[in-house]
Amino acid sequence: MLLEVRDLKKVYEGRQRPVEAVRDLTFGLDAGDLVCLVGPSGCGKTTLLKCMAGLLAPTGGEVLLRDKRVTGPPPGMAVVFQEYGRSLFPWMSVRDNVELPLRNKGMPRRQRQELVAGALAAVGLADAHHAYPWQLSGGMQQRVAIARAVAYQPDVLLMDEPFAAVDAQTRADLEDLIRDLWRELGVTILFVTHDIDEAVYLGQRVIILSSSPTVVREVLDVDLPDQRDQLTTRSDSRFTELRSHVYAQIQAAKRESTVGSHDAARQTDLARQVLQ
Ligand SMILES: Nc1ncnc2c1ncn2[C@@H]1O[C@H](COP(=O)(O)OP(=O)(O)OP(=O)(O)O)[C@@H](O)[C@H]1O
Numbered sequence: 092m093l094l095e096v097r098d099l100k101k102v103y104e105g106r107q108r109p110v111e112a113v114r115d116l117t118f119g120l121d122a123g124d125l126v127c128l129v130g131p132s133g134c135g136k137t138t139l140l141k142c143m144a145g146l147l148a149p150t151g152g153e154v155l156l157r158d159k160r161v162t163g164p165p166p167g168m169a170v171v172f173q174e175y176g177r178s179l180f181p182w183m184s185v186r187d188n189v190e191l192p193l194r195n196k197g198m199p200r201r202q203r204q205e206l207v208a209g210a211l212a213a214v215g216l217a218d219a220h221h222a223y224p225w226q227l228s229g230g231m232q233q234r235v236a237i238a239r240a241v242a243y244q245p246d247v248l249l250m251d252e253p254f255a256a257v258d259a260q261t262r263a264d265l266e267d268l269i270r271d272l273w274r275e276l277g278v279t280i281l282f283v284t285h286d287i288d289e290a291v292y293l294g295q296r297v298i299i300l301s302s303s304p305t306v307v308r309e310v311l312d313v314d315l316p317d318q319r320d321q322l323t324t325r326s327d328s329r330f331t332e333l334r335s336h337v338y339a340q341i342q343a344a345k346r347e348s349t350v351g352s353h354d355a356a357r358q359t360d361l362a363r364q365v366l367q
Contacts, residue, residue, distance in 0.1 A: 092119040093279055094247055098152035101138050112138045114304035125273050125280045127290035130300030131345050136283045140251045144170045169245035173252040175233040179224040186220040189239045210242035214268060230261030241272060250282045263321050266293055270319060287337045292324060299340045302348030309340055
């Protein structure tokens with residue numbers, strides 16, 4: 092297994108009381124997998140990704156990349172966040188933004204230029220080398236962030252709701268771009284999204300999380316044909332079945348957490364009455 096999350100637990104030291112964001116997560120990705128992760132809002136998806144990227148220390152358990160424990164940002168891993176606006180440097184051209192991690196790697200100039208040109212062409216921005224991020228639309232900025240991750244030639248690409256802030260048409264284009272890049276580059280991708288349709292459309296598997304404190308609720312195989320396109324795939328009856336299944340699971344996860352908190356509130360009330 093290329094990437095493993097084992098018994099991962101994260102408790103934040105909140106101001107008032109500790110917040111148990113992730114209770115116990117275990118799952119893995121083989122090399123070349125494209126796996127989507129969905130869960131109710133606030134269930135700890137970002138927390139999990141930060142732990143996997145070595146940006147946040149887990150409270151318990153571990154993340155292993157090629158059997159080695161992740162304790163800081165590992166070489167060979169790239170992350171694309173939702174907030175493309177904040178992840179690009181506004182004073183640097185598109186080319187310089189994409190090139191920066193390669194400079195930091197100490198790569199020779201010629202190789203850097205080739206990789207940057209290849210990555211920008213792959214995301215359809217071959218003409219935008221000299222533009223600045225603020226001159227581009229949101230969707231184009233997100234393409235730059237993806238190009239930067241691709242140029243870095245990662246083995247593993249973690250994406251945290253990368254298309255949440257772009258319009259629906261751009262989003263569909265970017266989804267297809269991710270599937271194309273995945274097929275061409277053979278990179279292993281973990282894609283976090285709160286959009287159920289997006290998860291089913293993109294993934295070979297969908298990991299469904301429970302509400303916080305979070306555990307894996309189900310790992311669903313997406314048995315749709317490998318060749319996907321926005322019209323045919325989304326109108327496939329199997330697609331509809333799968334998305335309904337994921338939807339029902341997430342609704343159930345939300346209900347359970349509400350029932351849980353009602354129960355807890357009732358218990359507290361009872362406890363108070365006994366005390367009075
Ligand atoms: N630095 C922090 N300190 C305390 N609590 C935190 C911190 N960061 C996150 N949390 C809490 O941990 C839980 C999980 O948060 P996280 O952002 O990982 O969830 P998420 O699934 O990514 O959320 P969303 O669906 O809204 O993007 C939430 O209850 C959140 O309030």
